[in-house]
Amino acid sequence: AQSVTQPDIHITVSEGASLELRCNYSYGATPYLFWYVQSPGQGLQLLLKYFSGDTLVQGIKGFEAEFKRSQSSFNLRKPSVHWSDAAEYFCAVGAASGNTPLVFGKGTRLSVIA
Amino acid sequence: DAGVIQSPRHEVTEMGQEVTLRCKPISGHNSLFWYRQTMMRGLELLIYFNNNVPIDDSGMPEDRFSAKMPNASFSTLKIQPSEPRDSAVYFCASTNPTRGNYGYTFGSGTRLTVV
Numbered sequence: 001a002q003s004v005t006q007p008d009i010h011i012t013v014s015e016g017a018s019l020e021l022r023c024n025y026s027y028g029a030t031p032y033l034f035w036y037v038q039s040p041g042q043g044l045q046l047l048l049k050y051f052s053g054d055t056l057v058q059g060i061k062g063f064e065a066e067f068k069r070s071q072s073s074f075n076l077r078k079p080s081v082h083w084s085d086a087a088e089y090f091c092a093v094g095a096a097s098g099n100t101p102l103v104f105g106k107g108t109r110l111s112v113i114a
Numbered sequence: 115d116a117g118v119i120q121s122p123r124h125e126v127t128e129m130g131q132e133v134t135l136r137c138k139p140i141s142g143h144n145s146l147f148w149y150r151q152t153m154m155r156g157l158e159l160l161i162y163f164n165n166n167v168p169i170d171d172s173g174m175p176e177d178r179f180s181a182k183m184p185n186a187s188f189s190t191l192k193i194q195p196s197e198p199r200d201s202a203v204y205f206c207a208s209t210n211p212t213r214g215n216y217g218y219t220f221g222s223g224t225r226l227t228v229v
């Protein structure tokens with residue numbers, strides 16, 4: 001069965017500290033992987049995506065994610081968090097064809113403290 | 115590009131009333147998805163369309179929910195009659211899978227409150 005697990009429901013980090021949000025997936029075929037961010041009262045915005053090739057992908061707002069096939073993981077990272085990064089983050093997995101819906105994790109809420 | 119446009123942004127209605135949510139996908143996107151988001155259940159896929167045809171509506175919670183896509187530029191999600199437990203944020207998203215999977219573009223959502 002296809003699934004995405006985000007083990008951390010809520011994470012709090014200090015402004016300027018580094019961040020890593022975890023994502024593990026279960027998928028029967030070659031996965032296409034995505035990270036979305038949702039600010040309060042807003043829709044989901046695509047941060048970055050992984051299709052193939054280099055396992056470290058760069059996204060918007062200074063985020064990056066690393067695909068590790070052996071661990072079925074696609075963790076999101078940022079070297080230095082800003083207060084404006086406080087939001088909900090969703091990991092998702094889908095098929096190469098794009099003809100079937102993405103499977104989303106339940107999200108991780110990030111709080112940033114001064 | 116105006117993005118995915120949803121209306122209204124907020125809707126407050128009384129229990130038993132009919133509610134219609136609207137979505138205009140990005141031009142050229144031929145797949146459209148309706149999601150519901152609540153604190154308890156997270157993001158749930160309700161139904162999706164490919165080329166205006168409903169493909170999977172297994173996520174629609176009850177017969178009170180219906181969705182249509184009469185053309186490539188418009189979709190509606192209707193709840194009749196509405197109940198308080200339908201209170202949630204409803205998102206529409208679109209994509210064009212004919213060139214591969216590049217993820218979705220989401221609208222800003224409709225916050226529905228049924229009192």
